Amino acid sequence: MSNELPACQKCKLRKVRCDRQAPKCTSCTKGNVACIIVDPASGEQYARDYIRQLEVQEAELKARLDEKAAGRPETSHSTIEAPQATPAGLPTGGSHTSHGGFVGDGSGLGFLRSILSEAKWQRHRTHILNQLATRPGIQQLHLSPNPLPAVQEAEQLLENYFTRFHIHHTFLLRQEVLSTFNRVYNASATSLDQDYFRLLMVFAISATTRYRAGITNDHPYGYFMAAEDYLGRIPLIRDIDAIQNLLLVARFGMYHHIGASLWEISQLCMRQCIEWKLHLKPAHPLDPLVEQHRRRVFWECYVLDRYSSGILGRPFAIAESDIEVELPFDADDDYLVNSSITSLDLMPKRGPGPSEVSVFIICIQLRRISSRIHSTFYSSRSAVASSANSFGRSTEFKSIGHVYTAFTRLRSELNEWRATAPIFLYPRSLYERPEWHDFLHEKDMLLLARGAMHNVPSKPYAGAAVKEILTACYVSASRIIELYSTLMEKRAITWTRSYFQVIFTAGLTVTFCISLELLKSSIETDFEQRHPARTLALCSAILSYFKDKMPDAASAAVVFDVLKDECLKDNLSRVETSNPNQDSMHDSGAHSVQNNSSVMT
Incomplete structure (x- = not known):
């Protein structure tokens, strides 16, 4: 095993230097989060401290072997006992999985x-x-970060995002996006680093189709590069805001190479969803729009997980049987805000015709069917299936x-x-x-x-x-x-x-x-x-x-x-x-x- 472990997931996503210290790197220690590294060969996730414990045990076992080979009696060692319970840093899939390819x-x-x-x-x-x-090597783009576009271009990018992308992946709240836009483009308003990051990512996603159609000369990757400048100053591992930030990166990664694995991002998103219990029904009543937003964020993470895991033949991040939360309610945000009903479960159905989230809902429903297809017919859905028998x-x-x-x-x-x-x-x-x-x-x-x-x-x-x-x-x-x-x-x-x-x-x-x-x-x-x-x-x-x-x-x-x-x-x-x-x-x-x-x- 190499003495120097890879950079942790948090530092890689932020694109900052990782000091690779055990049991946690400095960045993860300051953030009080688990220092997770990803095996570049298998894609499995491990806690850095768990690897450190294994290295100590390996060194002690080698010392014992050397003593036996030299004919010397074993000396006493202050050995770190193997934990009785499964360590928190064990890989997410079966550790005995054979990884010949994904x-x-x-x-x-x-x-x-x-x-x-x-x-x-x-x-x-x-x-x-x-x-x-x-x-073949991926074509390298020689671009520089785009500045914020003029207001007219920005409004067109925003409209294009809502019309062409938002309805398919409705994890952001429309009013929150509009408020972010107003804070950034209103000189008298106070805007945060996250405001700039979110808006630039929305522009990057929206500009993809406009650039490919020849409507604009501003390359979408330029907006992504501008958003990258804020990665070190916004949350990626913390709360629902952090999950949404990761989802924006993943959405852009569907169209362009971003230097990060969509599967790794999906695992990080679902891990945080589970920590925040987004996969469960709320333990206490929530405002209808707040609960709707939690549902939308979880199900977007679900769709990303099912997509990326299916592409690579890896186990799903969460089992269907562990999901209790309902699908998003089929209604526009305004309908929920203006309703006098205080519970989403009691909300009456809106009138006929599709809503802003109707496409998103049917995509979730289809992913759930395809998940059952995988579980029924494809042995690679098992955590212990190997690449050699994934088509068996x-x-x-x-x-x-x-x-x-x-x-x-x-x-x-x-x-x-x-x-x-x-x-x-x-x-x-x-x-x-x-x-x-x-x-x-x-x-x-x-x-x-x-x-x-x-x-x-x-x-x-x-x-x-x-x-x-x-x-x-x-x-x-x-x-x-x-x-x-x-x-x-x-x-x-x-x-x-x-x-x-x-x-x-x-x-x-x-x-x-x-x-x-x-x-x-x-x-x-x-x-x-x-x-x-x-x-x-x-x-x-x-x-x-x-x-x-x-x-x-x-x-x-x-x-x-x-x-x-x-x-x-x-x-x-x-x-x-x-x-x-x-x-x-x-x-x-x-x-x-x-x-x-x-x-x-």
Whole structure:
């Protein structure tokens, strides 16, 4: 073990020098908080004092071994006894977990392994694995911090934030944001460091779509750099304000590299939520807006945890069974403030039509369904699952009947979710569009169907139930690609690594389904409506577009093209020769993507 431990989580997030002292660094000692370090290899969290105790024990054991080797009797030592109870600094997951890598259920590598296991793919295996192992460097931006924008530009950034981002992640209170804006831009008002940090982070998030659409020349990262100057003077580990500060950083990190792990931030957020008992119902009555805000902060942390843990295949930070708090109440803040009811639980339902938090609520509901999908079908949700078996089948399923029963139950939940999603007559942003709700529905349908396929007890795949699950895989994957392309054509969606992963996984799924050679006989109608060659060509064009925007995604895009070309040659040659429109389908797919260089979210 290295004598010098990494910088603690608090110092890393603040980007200040950590003196790495045991049992606590100076910064954590002053702040009276736990000095937590993260293992760079496994991502597990440990208290620095716990590591110090282990090092002392290790040194004493080595001394004993040296004495035995030299033939000397053991001397007495003042040994630090191993604690009887589990130390506070033990890792959050199972300590005996094997960490060969962190790739989650959403990555699609389960299908890639199945494809590469076939004999006909062996000649491509080395090239594909080498390509995936290539990790191009992240493009470095040479920028300087942005100053506060003029009032008119600031007002436009604020409006864009409320319209395009706030409705999706409604953890800030609208009135608090407006009050912060007024304090910063009113010369006679007193503003705090946190006011500047919060407002600059709101500007950074909002500027992402405006900059990508060419509306402004101010790069969003410049606002983030300006906000970073305040990190050392605002709370990141303390209370609900600290959690909101971290959530703003995480939201920006969905669009840009920030030099910190979103998963680590999510763990820190949820740890503080639990300390403040945000996951529980209030022990005493609270003002309705205060309780609503606590709910919104907790559920935003929940969404971030489920997203980041699912991407990396790590255990969730909190079990569903430990959550007691209700979802946010479906109403605007003004409705709660102006109501004479003093309890959120007794608040009457507001009138018909969506509210400011309606989109946020349905996203939470969908995350809860996807959490049940993970727990049911993916063994990597277990704290002791290793990366080697994260795509293996669960031992719960004794037969295809058990798999199919779980599949149909969760499919019904997803279909019910889609049927009850709010309808916006005049969508103002991506998150109010029905196509985006369809996209989310198909994305989790694909997660469900893939999980079911991985748990089918035996191969070859046969039988009506298996073909139904396979059909769901193919249709959802095709729909994901089509829907994303449609949203791109409308310039309604922007690019993120999350979207790239979804499209890449969908493309692999289509390739996997084609390689089984069951499609033509089992889903002929869907095969005709969603021609695999057209779908794969469209997927390739979208991934190529991503590659241009995110050069570090190039390896996966190249791998997909290798698989696509081989798949079409081996499995669809007869169909291609009988389809005179094949070239035009490929050209139209590429053309529709290449003509959308500026997209909005």
